[in-house]
Structures are given as structure tokens and as C-alpha cells.
Amino acid sequence: MGLSFLLDTGVTKPILFNFLNVSDSLKIKHTDTIYLRGLGEGEQIMAHRSINNVFKIGDAVKLNQDLYAIYDANLNLAPKLGVPVHGIIGFDLLKDLVVEVNYSKQFLRLTNPEEYRYKTCRKCEEFNLEFYNNKPYMNAVVDLHEKSIPVKLLIDSGGSDALWLFEDDQRGILSGNHFFYDFLGHGLSGSVYGKRSKIDALHLKSFVLRLPNVAYPDSLFIVHAIKHRERSGSLSGNVLKRFNVVFDYSNAKVIFKRNEHFNEDFRYNKSGIELAHDGMRFVKEDKTKVISKGDTSNRDDKIIYFETESKLVLKPVYAVVELRENSPAAIAGVQINDIVLSVNGKPAHHFTLQKIMEMFYEDAGKHIRLKVERNGVDLAFNFVLKNPLE
CATH class of the missing domain: 2.30.42.10 (PDZ domain)
Structure with missing residues (x-):
């Protein structure tokens, strides 16, 4: 059965949104019930853990794959994205393959690490990855309040924001007074709210992004996200889309190459x-068509007859x-x-x-x-x- 998944480097095991009843078609069987927790101030989410599944993405086949089937309809991403999404897949796909995410041409390429050949790229930057709970972290520098601050960021390809920072008085990571309060997104455990603002710059080695958007989530919603004490925040889609990215988990590295989106302005929703x-x-849709033409030798006497058809269409x-x-x-x-x-x-x-x-x-x-x-x-x-x- 063909399904659509969101590639999210912030998750480990595949998650299937089972309120869509796809498990019946897939004939998966759960072995036990567990509870998952993510961003948001809600309760834990009940899920069924299924083992020994087979995942096939193109020609890549993953055997003995665990997955979590979640029945909570509030976690349906399709309404928010406007496209069908049946689940989320992350670490378990990335760990055994070299994964190229080409944001400019909108394609994903999966390659066996033994067969992948790196090309010389003078316009690329390579970063070491660190893993905590099977999630990738990289180092960067932010310019904030006239200070340059080193930060360790979770690479979160499933997030749509540019940058999240966790406020920290000791390190000088503070929103200041120039911000607005806003909805930041949905997590496994509910909605997340916080402050939105801008920082002076984000440095990814030689790549410098000026005036990127930043969000400071309220601590109430990220209690479990900040268990990794060295984590300063997240690097998400509105930064990642400005690069073509190669994830090589087996060698613990990620490579960024800027693309045509690099210099686009960082914008905010100005409607609310x-x-x-x-x-x-x-x-109801009306469609008018020509049904006949009356013609004489005099062009001025030409008569055209129209007919309007109406039909009901699902929109x-x-x-x-x-x-x-x-x-x-x-x-x-x-x-x-x-x-x-x-x-x-x-x-x-x-x-x-x-x-x-x-x-x-x-x-x-x-x-x-x-x-x-x-x-x-x-x-x-x-x-x-x-x-x-x-």
C-alpha cells in the first residue's frame, strides 16, 4: 500500500496515523501498547507498537521495522499541510542510508553508503553530527543582542519555522522586548505557543543568514525537549530549504550547499x-458551451447559441x-x-x-x-x- 510520510529528523521510529484505518489495509499487528510524549502541554499519546514490518521507499527496502500506530485524530497533519500525510519517518530511514534532500528541485535520493561517492564541492560546508536519543545535533553560532553565541541545535526537518531558541539567562539567549506572542505549531502532546522575533544573524560556518526569524517557545511546552541540557534550540525547514542537504548518519556528518532560496527574505504571517x-x-459549477451556430452570407447576421450546464463538484x-x-x-x-x-x-x-x-x-x-x-x-x-x- 502506498503511503505519504513526512521526513522528520526529530523522530526515531516511524509513526503511522492509524485513525485513517490504514492498519486494516496494511494488515499490521500491534504487540503492545505504549505512551509517547512530545512537544505541547497535553497528556501522553497512546500508541500501538508493531514489529517486523517491511518498509519500501523506491528501491530501498527496510526489513524488521518497528512502527507506532497512533489513533488520536488531533495528530492528523494533512489538514494543516493541505496534502495527504499518513505518518512520519525519521532516524530509522536515515541511519542506514546516505540521504540527499534537494530542496531546490524537490526530490529525495537514498543511496547505500558503500556505493555513495562524494564529489568535490568548494561551495559546500560539512558539519559533524552528534546524536542524543537518535536525534541529530549540529553546532552553529547566533548573533543576538550584539553578542555571538555558540549554540547546539537539533536538526528538525519536520518543523516549518526557521529557528527555535530556548531562552537562557546565563548564556544571553533572550527574546528581549521586540517580539510578538504566537502559535508556533503542533507537537505530539498538543499545541505550542511562544514568542516570535528576529536575530541579527545565523552562522553555519561560512554561510551567514541575515535577520532570520526565531521563535522562543514557552518553557511549559518544551519540558521534555530540554532534557538534553546542551541543546539550545532547533534548526528547521525555513533554514533547511535554503540548502541542498546530504545526511550521512553512518559517518556522523551533514553537508550543506546553498541553493537559489538562500537569499530569500525571512517573512512572518502578517494576517494572524x-x-x-x-x-x-x-x-455548484457552471460551464457554458457553444451548441450551434447560425450563419448567413452576411457576417453581421451570424448567430451563436450557448448552453449553460451546472454540476456539483467536491471542493x-x-x-x-x-x-x-x-x-x-x-x-x-x-x-x-x-x-x-x-x-x-x-x-x-x-x-x-x-x-x-x-x-x-x-x-x-x-x-x-x-x-x-x-x-x-x-x-x-x-x-x-x-x-x-x-
Whole structure:
């Protein structure tokens, strides 16, 4: 059975979102019940541990693979990402292969370490990896409050932010006064909130990223993440996408090569809205076609007959699931659970979830017109994108 997995260097064993009932099709059998804990302030998550499974990714085959099947529907990533995701895979895929993640061309290449040949690359930087609980860590330097501070960061390819830092008075890792409070993401144990800001620079050896976004998660949500005392935070997708990356766990190293995304600005959501896919609904679509033409010798007398056909088509529904307090959308009157019907005059179902969210990251001053449905009533809202750090 073909499934879609998120490659997440922050997890060890594959996790299957079993509320989708895929285990019945896969005929997996669990041997025992365990409890998992991750980011968030919620309770532990019950999972079934299944052993002796076979994973096949392209021509790569992994035998005797353990996996965890989770039944909690709140962990469904598909609505947040807007694409089907059946689970998460991490360390157990990476540890036996050389894994190339080409963010610019959007492909993944898996190679047997014995067959992989490194090419001379003057524009690359190689970093040593350290492992704690089978998770990869690398060293970097952040420029913060006129200080350069060495940091040890978890490489978290499953996270969408650029950089997370854990506040530490002794080391001078502090958010300061220039920040806004926001939803940071979903963990295994619930939602995570914290401060968002920027730092002066992130140094990855010779690569320097200026004014990257940074999030400082509230300590309440990361109690278990900071058990590794040397960890200073996480390096995630909005930094990783600026490189093509080679993970070589067997030799404990990772190689970064900058790509065309390297110099892109780091942007924030300037609307305050987080959307998620909220099922499907039937939408009436009209299609007009020519059914006949009446023609005479005089071109001015040509008559064209049209016919309009209507049909009901299933289209995606997008709902507001998070709303930043005092954001432009919140001030305008948008509320959580509102169903977005149109954006700037175009039906919402004409867009992908990612495309709508991209509009919310555009330049400050851009006008956004939303039509939403709330409790069966259509409402219209207008607001202007605003930089949350100003």
C-alpha cells in the first residue's frame, strides 16, 4: 500500500496515523501498547507498537521495522499541510542510508553508503553530527543582542519555522522586548505557543543568514525537549530549504550547499490567521458551451447559441484554526472556526491551502478581502497586512 510520510529528523521510529484505518489495509499487528510524549502541554499519546514490518521507499527496502500506530485524530497533519500525510519517518530511514534532500528541485535520493561517492564541492560546508536519543545535533553560532553565541541545535526537518531558541539567562539567549506572542505549531502532546522575533544573524560556518526569524517557545511546552541540557534550540525547514542537504548518519556528518532560496527574505504571517483543510463540500459549477451556430452570407447576421450546464463538484474547505490576538484579521472580526469562502474576490477552493497562506505572508500594506461563513451566515471582512514586529 502506498503511503505519504513526512521526513522528520526529530523522530526515531516511524509513526503511522492509524485513525485513517490504514492498519486494516496494511494488515499490521500491534504487540503492545505504549505512551509517547512530545512537544505541547497535553497528556501522553497512546500508541500501538508493531514489529517486523517491511518498509519500501523506491528501491530501498527496510526489513524488521518497528512502527507506532497512533489513533488520536488531533495528530492528523494533512489538514494543516493541505496534502495527504499518513505518518512520519525519521532516524530509522536515515541511519542506514546516505540521504540527499534537494530542496531546490524537490526530490529525495537514498543511496547505500558503500556505493555513495562524494564529489568535490568548494561551495559546500560539512558539519559533524552528534546524536542524543537518535536525534541529530549540529553546532552553529547566533548573533543576538550584539553578542555571538555558540549554540547546539537539533536538526528538525519536520518543523516549518526557521529557528527555535530556548531562552537562557546565563548564556544571553533572550527574546528581549521586540517580539510578538504566537502559535508556533503542533507537537505530539498538543499545541505550542511562544514568542516570535528576529536575530541579527545565523552562522553555519561560512554561510551567514541575515535577520532570520526565531521563535522562543514557552518553557511549559518544551519540558521534555530540554532534557538534553546542551541543546539550545532547533534548526528547521525555513533554514533547511535554503540548502541542498546530504545526511550521512553512518559517518556522523551533514553537508550543506546553498541553493537559489538562500537569499530569500525571512517573512512572518502578517494576517494572524492559520488555516487548515476542513473536509470537502459540494460546489455548484457552471460551464457554458457553444451548441450551434447560425450563419448567413452576411457576417453581421451570424448567430451563436450557448448552453449553460451546472454540476456539483467536491471542493476543499478551509477553516480558521488559529488566530493571533490583536492581529489585523482578529481586529477586523475574523474568528476561529470561520470557513473561508473567498479571498480577494476569488473562491477559496480555486486555491491550494499553501497558496492562500502565502498571501498572508506578502508585503505589509497589502489589502486582503475575506468572505467567510459563520454558523450558516456569510460575512465579509477587510484588513491590511501588518508586520507583527512593528
